[in-house]
Amino acid sequence: MTVxxxxxxxxxxxxxxxxxxxxxxxxxxxxxxAAVLAPTRGSYLVQTTDALVEGVHFDLRWxxxxxxxxxxxxxxxxxxxxxxxxxxxxxxxxxxxxTLPVAAFEALVMSVGDxxxxxxxxxxxxxxxxxxxxxxxxxxxxxHVRPRRILRRAAARAGDELWLTGSIGAAAxxxxxxxxxxxxxxxxxxxxxxxxxxxxxxxxxxxxxxARAAIDLSDGLADAVHQICTAAGVxxxxxxxxxxxxxxxxxWFAAHGVDPVLAAIGASDDYEMLFAVAPGAxxxxxxxxxxxxxxxxxxxxxxxxxxxxxxxxGVETPLPTGFEHxxxx
Amino acid sequence: MTVxxxxxxxxxxxxxxxxxxxxxxxxxxxxxxAAVLAPTRGSYLVQTTDALVEGVHFDLRWxxxxxxxxxxxxxxxxxxxxxxxxxxxxxxxxxxxxTLPVAAFEALVMSVGDxxxxxxxxxxxxxxxxxxxxxxxxxxxxxHVRPRRILRRAAARAGDELWLTGSIGAAAxxxxxxxxxxxxxxxxxxxxxxxxxxxxxxxxxxxxxxARAAIDLSDGLADAVHQICTAAGVxxxxxxxxxxxxxxxxxWFAAHGVDPVLAAIGASDDYEMLFAVAPGAxxxxxxxxxxxxxxxxxxxxxxxxxxxxxxxxGVETPLPTGFEHxxxx
Numbered sequence: 001m002t003v004x005x006x007x008x009x010x011x012x013x014x015x016x017x018x019x020x021x022x023x024x025x026x027x028x029x030x031x032x033x034a035a036v037l038a039p040t041r042g043s044y045l046v047q048t049t050d051a052l053v054e055g056v057h058f059d060l061r062w063x064x065x066x067x068x069x070x071x072x073x074x075x076x077x078x079x080x081x082x083x084x085x086x087x088x089x090x091x092x093x094x095x096x097x098x099t100l101p102v103a104a105f106e107a108l109v110m111s112v113g114d115x116x117x118x119x120x121x122x123x124x125x126x127x128x129x130x131x132x133x134x135x136x137x138x139x140x141x142x143x144h145v146r147p148r149r150i151l152r153r154a155a156a157r158a159g160d161e162l163w164l165t166g167s168i169g170a171a172a173x174x175x176x177x178x179x180x181x182x183x184x185x186x187x188x189x190x191x192x193x194x195x196x197x198x199x200x201x202x203x204x205x206x207x208x209x210x211a212r213a214a215i216d217l218s219d220g221l222a223d224a225v226h227q228i229c230t231a232a233g234v235x236x237x238x239x240x241x242x243x244x245x246x247x248x249x250x251x252w253f254a255a256h257g258v259d260p261v262l263a264a265i266g267a268s269d270d271y272e273m274l275f276a277v278a279p280g281a282x283x284x285x286x287x288x289x290x291x292x293x294x295x296x297x298x299x300x301x302x303x304x305x306x307x308x309x310x311x312x313x314g315v316e317t318p319l320p321t322g323f324e325h326x327x328x329x
Numbered sequence: 330m331t332v333x334x335x336x337x338x339x340x341x342x343x344x345x346x347x348x349x350x351x352x353x354x355x356x357x358x359x360x361x362x363a364a365v366l367a368p369t370r371g372s373y374l375v376q377t378t379d380a381l382v383e384g385v386h387f388d389l390r391w392x393x394x395x396x397x398x399x400x401x402x403x404x405x406x407x408x409x410x411x412x413x414x415x416x417x418x419x420x421x422x423x424x425x426x427x428t429l430p431v432a433a434f435e436a437l438v439m440s441v442g443d444x445x446x447x448x449x450x451x452x453x454x455x456x457x458x459x460x461x462x463x464x465x466x467x468x469x470x471x472x473h474v475r476p477r478r479i480l481r482r483a484a485a486r487a488g489d490e491l492w493l494t495g496s497i498g499a500a501a502x503x504x505x506x507x508x509x510x511x512x513x514x515x516x517x518x519x520x521x522x523x524x525x526x527x528x529x530x531x532x533x534x535x536x537x538x539x540a541r542a543a544i545d546l547s548d549g550l551a552d553a554v555h556q557i558c559t560a561a562g563v564x565x566x567x568x569x570x571x572x573x574x575x576x577x578x579x580x581w582f583a584a585h586g587v588d589p590v591l592a593a594i595g596a597s598d599d600y601e602m603l604f605a606v607a608p609g610a611x612x613x614x615x616x617x618x619x620x621x622x623x624x625x626x627x628x629x630x631x632x633x634x635x636x637x638x639x640x641x642x643g644v645e646t647p648l649p650t651g652f653e654h655x656x657x658x
Contacts, residue, residue: 027373031560032482033411033544034377036474039368044356047453048363049420049469053460082362091378093467095424124376131382133462138422140378140469145365153361215362231360 003105004098004130011105011128018106019113022122025088035124037089043144046085050075050218051093054134062178065104067193068137069111075218076141077119078197078271082216084151084206085143090116092126095136108137119199149206153231156213156276158304162236163211163275163285165198165294168221169249169260172267176252185248195271201294202273210284211275222265222320224274229308232276238300238319240312261312262320276302332434333427333459340434340457347435348442351451354417364453366418372473375414379404379547383463391507394433396522397466398440404547405470406448407526407600411545413480413535414472419445421455424465437466448528478535482560485542485605487633491565492540492604492614494527494623497550498578498589501596505581514577524600530623531602539613540604551594551649553603558637561605567629567648569641590641591649605631 003011015030022029028036039045052058052072063071077087092112096105116123121141174192177184197216205211213232215224221243225236245264253260277285289296303309308319332340344359351358357365368374381387381401392400406416421441425434445452450470503521506513526545534540542561544553550572554565574593582589606614618625632638637648 027476028412028479028481033408034375034414034470034472036412036479036481037374037376039374045366045368045374046363047366047418047420047469047471049422049454049456049467051422051424051456051458051467053424053458053462055461056459079362083357083365085363089376091376091469093378093380093422093469095380095382095465095467125378127378127380127467129380129382130385131463131465132384133382134460136424136460136465136467138378138380138424138456138465138467140376140420140422141363142376142471143363147356150357150365152357152365 001102002098003096003100003102006102008128014106015109018110019123020117022124026122026124029122030125037124040144042146044147044150046080046083046143046145047140048076048079049138049140050079051136051138053136063193065108066111069108070115070194072137072139073112073115074195074197074271076139077199078216078218080141080143081197081199081202082151082214082273083145084149084202084214085145086203087119087121087141087143089124089142090121091140092123093138094126094128095131095138096128097135098130100135145206149209151206151211151214153213153215153228156228156232156234156302157278158234158302160212160276160278160302161298162300162302163277163296164244164272164299165201165296166272167244167246168217168270168272169253169264169267170246171195171269172263173246173249173252185252188246188248192269195269197271198273198294201292204288204292205275208284208288210281210288211277213276215274217270217272217274218268220266220268221274225308225319226321228274228276229302229306233306235303235306236300236308236319237303238310240310242297242299244295244297266320330431331427332425332429332431335431337457343435344438347439348452349446351453355451355453358451359454366453369473371475373476373479375409375412375472375474376469377405377408378467378469379408380465380467382465392522394437395440398437399444399523401466401468402441402444403524403526403600405468406528407545407547409470409472410526410528410531411480411543411602412474413478413531413543414474415532416448416450416470416472418453418471419450420469421452422467423455423457424460424467425457426464427459429464474535478538480535480540480543482542482544482557485557485561485563485631486607487563487631489541489605489607489631490627491629491631492606492625493573493601493628494530494625495601496573496575497546497599497601498582498593498596499575500524500598501592502575502578502581514581517575517577521598524598526600527602527623530621533617533621534604537613537617539610539617540606542605544603546599546601546603547597549595549597550603554637554648555650557603557605558631558635562635564632564635565629565637565648566632567639569639571626571628573624573626595649
């Protein structure tokens with residue numbers, strides 16, 4: 001059975017029953033003209049929206065509906081965490097081809113509910129509409145952060161160290177492996193299919209005021225560095241030798257005639273986090289990292305001179321501007 | 330030039346410069362990982378999302394990009410007003426075919442900014458992504474309402490009168506006229522193209538606690554009555570003779586062999602508001618309506634018996650269930 005045959009009221013009724021029980025801060029949840037919510041006293045709200053489009057951000061040949069639902073939540077929670085904010089409420093807007101099987105619709109919605117529950121957020125409403133085009137999963141996430149703990153890009157300063165979580169290039173290599181249709185590295189493929197944003201690291205770096213600024217790597221490292229530099233009015237000096245390239249990704253890129261460093265710094269979908277850390281904040285960063293298994297690597301520093309520079313084998317070049325495409329504001 | 334040729338950064342930079350100056354409650358606006366917002370003390374937040382899909386909700390043969398932007402904002406503000414809430418912040422998510430002319434993109438974005446400014450709201454961020462399918466304009470609106478002034482559907486009670494703003498059927502007749510490609514009634518066509526939701530009436534009925542419950546007519550009157558009855562556990566008795574059908578719509582439907590009453594109660598896109606008013610609240614309703622030019626019509630009452638009934642020429646029939654399609658939760 002398809003969603004077109006099932007009809008709106010049946011889909012909505014099902015969706016409402018499946019969503020996790022809302023938190024106490026949800027005064028009116030799914031089922032009225034709009035949701036009514038009680039904000040946390042003494043906190044600011046943090047809000048973002050990000051959409052996944054079939055054929056652009058995912059391909060149902062390689063990703064299951066569960067993967068897509070998880071990713072749609074992950075990309076939004078990653079943006080909140082990059083501001084230091086914990087998620088409270090999610091709105092789910094589904095633009096659905098009428099030919100989509102009901103089973104796929106249900107799996108997608110369930111995975112959004114599961115991801116919300118896992119992150120401590122409530123699904124408070126949404127919208128379902130049909131389309132003649134590809135499936136679109138549009139999520140809006142609202143969270144909370146205490147005013148003194150916000151991680152703003154513009155707060156970065158010359159002299160700050162740039163610390164990067166995890167490794168880069170894995171998701172892009174994983175996608176390339178899937179597209180090539182050959183057996184690939186399981187870790188790279190998993191990283192592409194199910195992003196695991198560094199939520200706890202973002203929250204902890206904000207909580208302990210260990211970072212001055214943060215940004216997530218949804219559009220790649222080079223783009224993230226340029227964004228933070230533009231917002232803060234500074235430059236950056238990165239050392240290619242320190243960049244934590246995922247080993248299997250490095251091998252894959254090299255074997256396919258692609259410069260691994262350039263591929264990795266331009267690669268999107270890694271959902272790692274980049275922090276600007278003041279020179280005197282090492283102790284606070286140790287406190288924030290306590291109990292986290294996430295590797296942190298210092299990849300460079302912010303500079304007074306506004307250029308972004310990559311040092312490689314002793315040679316300085318301008319940092320590539322990264323992948324130009326449509327994205328978030 | 331198309332949006333695909335223009336590229337993301339240019340589109341986003343342009344968008345950021347065009348949006349109205351954000352209000353004092355916007356701590357971080359467009360340009361970081363997420364927006365940071367200061368909620369109003371003593372108020373609840375009200376949040377909704379609604380998407381317009383090209384070929385489903387609008388047709389660029391009949392509607393300009395400016396019409397589409399206005400409608401995308403209007404449908405969301407209508408949902409907030411139906412809860413008694415004033416809008417504070419809008420997020421704009423655009424899913425754009427790469428072939429869309431930049432001029433159309435710009436006109437659409439400008440009209441969203443204008444509609445936000447007109448309603449006293451700030452555009453705090455959004456997302457732009459490309460698609461291989463139709464244009465999708467997805468807006469999320471967040472507003473504020475004082476806890477004692479929320480208009481919940483479930484708060485309606487048996488014995489309440491049902492009061493309807495304006496007239497019904499005009500937008501559906503306007504769309505039918507456009508589709509027929511013949512000269513039609515200008516008022517009906519304008520009503521279809523540029524919905525003007527009854528925001529001030531919703532806010533005033535909430536402010537003066539004149540209504541117990543409210544719902545907007547985005548999916549038609551019959552659907553609205555069923556929704557309010559289901560939520561409140563009551564029934565309704567409507568009198569067909571009292572229904573404020575738009576005269577030109579009545580003529581159009583009758584001339585085309587369609588029962589005008591059934592067409593009008595099933596018609597969507599009128600963006601009128603339906604209020605449940607307690608018998609003792611007439612004075613408060615007069616106060617709320619002071620200064621409003623909006624006609625209000627009493628079309629029936631809520632009943633203890635849970636059936637929804639339409640009385641017409643002395644004959645009682647079950648109220649049709651209305652148009653079944655994909656919609657909001």
